Amino acid sequence: MKALPSDRMVYNVRAIDLYSGIGGWSLGLKLAGVQVVNSYEWWKPAIDTHNANFGGELEPVDIRKLELADLPDDIELVVGSPPCTEFSYSNRGGSGNISEGLKDLVKFFEVVDHLKPKFWAMENVPRVEQVIRKGMADPKHVLYSFRHLAPEIDVFDFSEYGAPQARRRCIATNIPLDIIKGFGAHVEPRTLGDVVQSLSAGAEVVDPVWGVRLPIGDVTETQSEPPLRGEELRMNRDAKEHHPVYNNMAFPDPLDRAARTVTATCTRVSRESIVIADPRRAGEFRRLTIRERAGLQGFPITYQFFGRSFAEKAKMIGNAIPPTFTHLIALAAQGVKPEQFLGFAAAGNALQVPKRVAPVTEPDGEGRTYPAKRAFRAALPGFRFKSGMRFDLSNTVLDGGTQWSVRFFYGPSKDIRQIDLDGEVTRDLRRSPWLAELLTGFRRELARAESFLVATSPNGLQEAWTKRSAGIGPFEVTDKLAALAEELHSRIEAELDPSDGPLLADYIVTVASGGGPVDKLVSRGKLERNAARIIAGIVVGEWFNGLTWHCEHKAAA
Incomplete structure (x- = not known):
């Protein structure tokens, strides 16, 4: 030295x-x-x-x-x-x-x-x-x-x-x-872009921190993972841009600032994973290479990892x-x-590549299959209200099969509560003449959605989710339910008399309070502001949860 x-x-x-x-x-x-x-x-x-x-x-x-x-x-x-x-x-x-x-x-x-x-x-x-x-x-x-x-x-x-x-x-x-x-x-100061761009600049790599230079062929750990595709891309984007509880993150990670913390463990669908727009493949997104992770940690391009x-x-x-x-x-x-x-x-300038060079280890790729009991949980687009309040679709895998259900969560992030979507709210809403008429007129859309679902089954949906078979996947069902709820919400807004707005808000607050003191309901303001959208989500959720489509699971159980 x-x-x-x-x-x-x-x-x-x-x-x-x-x-x-x-x-x-x-x-x-x-x-x-x-x-x-x-x-x-x-x-x-x-x-x-x-x-x-x-x-x-x-x-x-x-x-x-x-x-x-x-x-x-x-x-x-x-x-x-x-x-x-x-x-x-x-x-x-x-x-x-x-x-x-x-x-x-x-x-x-x-x-x-x-x-x-x-x-x-x-x-x-x-x-x-x-x-x-x-x-x-x-x-x-x-x-x-x-x-x-x-x-x-x-x-x-x-x-x-x-x-x-x-x-x-x-x-x-x-x-x-x-x-x-x-x-x-x-x-x-150095940025994520300094590291990524230095490793994709050409024939010679200049370490953005330590200044040491190496021919690109002498720089190890530059193998990239396959780009994020389909569900992986969506899960990464949703976890960062639409997380129901935590603050939003940028997607992809911006190159013009210091990266987020490099973690020891993360997966291809982890909120913690740093995901960048691939500088060599327009329109594709990937996680970092081992060398890029090391560069963010301040290790020079000469360092080897065994x-x-x-x-x-x-x-x-x-x-x-x-x-x-x-x-x-x-x-x-x-x-x-x-x-x-x-x-x-x-x-x-004293740094050199050591005599022993680390062996190549192939990067991770998208799993061919996943565990049979792989969990699924995704918020319905357009029906996530931050601070933990959202409608989501999730699965419960039992010995006899898989049950899929829509749930509604509300309340502050440290005290999230749930309304059981068992059909009771929809039955109650039908007592209102104009809502009853509106829901009756919505049957055609519900029937079309059910025709979409019968192309699969609860267990078939799980098979697609675990990559054991092709077919409709749970994200497609999530989007279908969100579109259905959005259409119902539009009809409610179109038919809603201004005098009925406060009544809907009061009704949702009463349902959420569960008969308890309304004045202590922390999320009351958000419930009131989104009352029409919440009603649409509840109706669609209760319809889905009560479908005969689920009978396959019930019979197997």
């Missing part, structure tokens, strides 16, 4: 890397001139990746059982990223086993307390900020005995420090945070810490001032 300029006042700092993963800490430190004496990790694929890129011979180790006496001496910097799974809000809705996760935090602090390095730094998910703060302030907490370490703690967005992705993580350290934050003003599959490589990259940020921490620990920062390319 080339020597760094003498005016940086870089010393021969010795460091160890705990929970090292694939080397996000080690790479950033080494490119800053830090000597990483040893790294510790338990997951074999991550160790293989670490060894290949750094020429090491690490073996898996259970860090929780690591003997403090076996640690190297004269360590001036301890860094690491204890497993975040139990602390992450994405793990079982934030209900991970906190006490289990604390074991790794305790071990990290034990190592720091034992070695007494000049500096140390830990990275984890944002939730850990409060875990550490509360733990070190509570005499009954397992972290209380480490309060003398007096960490500075804050949450950083790594996109502000060189990574082309918005990734918020907690940093606990004894390095002054003001110094680390100061580097943000001297880092050039996973046994596409999914395993995606997992190791998604779990890593960007070496762009660890590089800045290493500089701060060595006394480099933010204004002395020369840019990542100043260190990146």
Whole structure:
């Protein structure tokens, strides 16, 4: 590695890397001139990746059982990223086993307390900020005995420090945070487009962060997945643009800003998946390649990933810490001032492809078949009202067959309720002369829709959904029901006398309240504003749920 300029006042700092993963800490430190004496990790694929890129011979180790006496001496910097799974809000809705996760935090602090390095730094998910703060302030907490370490703690967005992705993580350290934050003003922002376009530019690839250049043939992990098709494309778009509870996302992901967080696990139909318009195939959309994911995490184009599959490589990259940020921490620990920062390319010119090149792992494709009990759930287009309120079509797979039903959900996202669509509302509506006449006149449309459905069956619909047979799929049924409800809504609006509007609104609120106190119905305003559309959805939903079309399932059961 080339020597760094003498005016940086870089010393021969010795460091160890705990929970090292694939080397996000080690790479950033080494490119800053830090000597990483040893790294510790338990997951074999991550160790293989670490060894290949750094020429090491690490073996898996259970860090929780690591003997403090076996640690190297004269360590001036301890860094690491204890497993975040139990602390992450994405793990079982934030209900991970906190006490289990604390074991790794305790071990990290034990190592720091034992070695007494000049500096140390830990990275984890944002939730850990409060875990550490509360733990070190509570005499009954397992972290209380480490309060003398007096960490500075804050949450950083790594996109502000060189990574082309918005990734918020907690940093606990004894390095002054003001110094680390100061580097943000001297880092050039990078975008998703910078990464994607650099890898599709032509014969030579220039790393958008580290500046290293390679012939396109020497850049690994550039294989693209097949483009999203049909149901996959729709599910991705709906999950991002029309999610019933969460905020909308752009689809496809915009190239002119930092990417969303690269995750360790996602599928071809995941809301979390980053989906781009394919720069080489107009009108097609795809997920990211392994190399694009790595670039968003700040790994240079020279880095190799030794996973046994596409999914395993995606997992190791998604779990890593960007070496762009660890590089800045290493500089701060060595006394480099933010204004002395020369840019990542100043260190990146020393990068080379390691002797061992990672084997090719074919990207994922659309599944040929899916599990027989594959779940389906989709909101009816035009009948989703945000904040959890929507009509949807879903399946219930039982031993005797599959039941399909339309449901209506309403209420705030933390208290979503449901109206049973069992025919009672439609029977009640027929007591109104003008609604009864309108519903009678709508029978022809319902009959046409039923003729469409008899071309399949509840079990046939499930067979199509699991790709075991061709035929009508559940999204086609969803769209048919939405179109039916939209037509009924148009007729209601056309026939609705202005004086009947408040009566419809009051009726829907009464149905939703279930006989309880109406004044405590949080979603009342939204129910009132959408009363005519909700009535149309209920009528169509109750019609569908009561069809003899379902008898196949009932007979089999």
